[in-house]
Amino acid sequence: MQSLKVLLLSAAVGCGTGLPAAASSSTWYNSEGGRVRLVTSGKPDEAGRIHGVLDIALKPGWKTYWRDPGDAGVPPQIDISASTNIANATFSFPPPQRHDDGYGKWAGYDHPVSLPVRFTLSAPNEPAVIDADIFLGICETICIPLQTKLTIDPGSDPDNAEDAALVKAALATLPAPARPDFGVNILPGDRETLIVEASFPGSPEAADFFVAGERDYMFGVPARSEKDGKLVFAVPILDRPTTTPTDGGLYYTLTTAAGAVEGLLPFP
Incomplete structure (x- = not known):
């Protein structure tokens, strides 16, 4: 834009x-x-x-x-x-x-x-x-x-x-609340990358992951890959606060051909 x-x-x-x-x-x-x-x-x-x-x-x-x-x-x-x-x-x-x-x-x-x-x-x-x-x-x-x-x-x-x-x-x-079989989990990453593993019904081709920057976080466009049969999104952390917040979290939405869910992720 x-x-x-x-x-x-x-x-x-x-x-x-x-x-x-x-x-x-x-x-x-x-x-x-x-x-x-x-x-x-x-x-x-x-x-x-x-x-x-x-x-x-x-x-x-x-x-x-x-x-x-x-x-x-x-x-x-x-x-x-x-x-x-x-x-x-x-x-x-x-x-x-x-x-x-x-x-x-x-x-x-x-x-x-x-x-x-x-x-x-x-x-x-x-x-x-x-x-x-x-x-x-x-x-x-x-x-x-x-x-x-x-x-x-x-x-x-x-x-x-x-x-x-x-x-x-x-x-x-609105997206439904995330659940264990339809949502994302954080995988080990570093201070420059947020990595999540997605679980959902249906084909991975139509899936996409959106995370909202909050509390001075800023994110880039996710890169997709597969690991052990799971779809993984690696999201560049373009900016972050000096101190990682301990309350609240990051809003995310996972969209798929089977629908969409949303939830909160802990701050990376």
């Missing part, structure tokens, strides 16, 4: 504000490469969370990024600090695809995609208004940042069946 500097210099192309909607979804915000909106299921669940999606309707030929966009991209971001009674918002990501545009290889989507987002209420029994600043990169031959503010009052239309169905459908696209 084009460099982050090019993206930021182009910021004016993709900025704008979506008007608030008296519904469980926002109005659409239109940009050069597509349009975006927020949709929610309206009612919070028993844990005080409102489930929603960032609905990204890309135009043909345009792309957007996964949670780890590579060294020159922009991951989807959401800032809910201006909201009422919203403590935090967390994205989830459908399985990405590997893209090579001549500038580099990166993970993302070349089709319209709905990214599930979970909003946690500060006070579960109180009204909430989602006032979200959205920032993401979308690309054709060049990349531009799309930046807008989207506003929803989920309680104004809490029984909207169409919005609830869209949220449910988006959640169904």
Whole structure:
């Protein structure tokens, strides 16, 4: 992809504000490469969370990024600090695809995609208004940042069946949790390489492994090989923190012809 500097210099192309909607979804915000909106299921669940999606309707030929966009991209971001009674918002990501545009290889989507987002209420029994600043990169031959503010009052239309169905459908696209027979295990490596062994049903030709850089880690494109009948991915560690974190882990997604799973890896 084009460099982050090019993206930021182009910021004016993709900025704008979506008007608030008296519904469980926002109005659409239109940009050069597509349009975006927020949709929610309206009612919070028993844990005080409102489930929603960032609905990204890309135009043909345009792309957007996964949670780890590579060294020159922009991951989807959401800032809910201006909201009422919203403590935090967390994205989830459908399985990405590997893209090579001549500038580099990166993970993302070349089709319209709905990214599930979970909003946690500060006070579960109180009204909430989602006032979200959205920032993401979308690309054709060049990349531009799309930046807008989207506003929803989920309680104004809490029984909207169409919005609830869209949220449910988006959640169904997420990878399943990894399990012993479908996932990856870390093999011995070094400070410059993350090596994982993949277990999964079906043919290895369609399998791919995506790991997201977190906590100052940065990764290159995995190299594939086979060892003792198992598919092995060797991932270059391009950058890492001075001290290896002892809490949390690295998000990964394993995609295959039989489906996709996701999980957490310990920091290498």
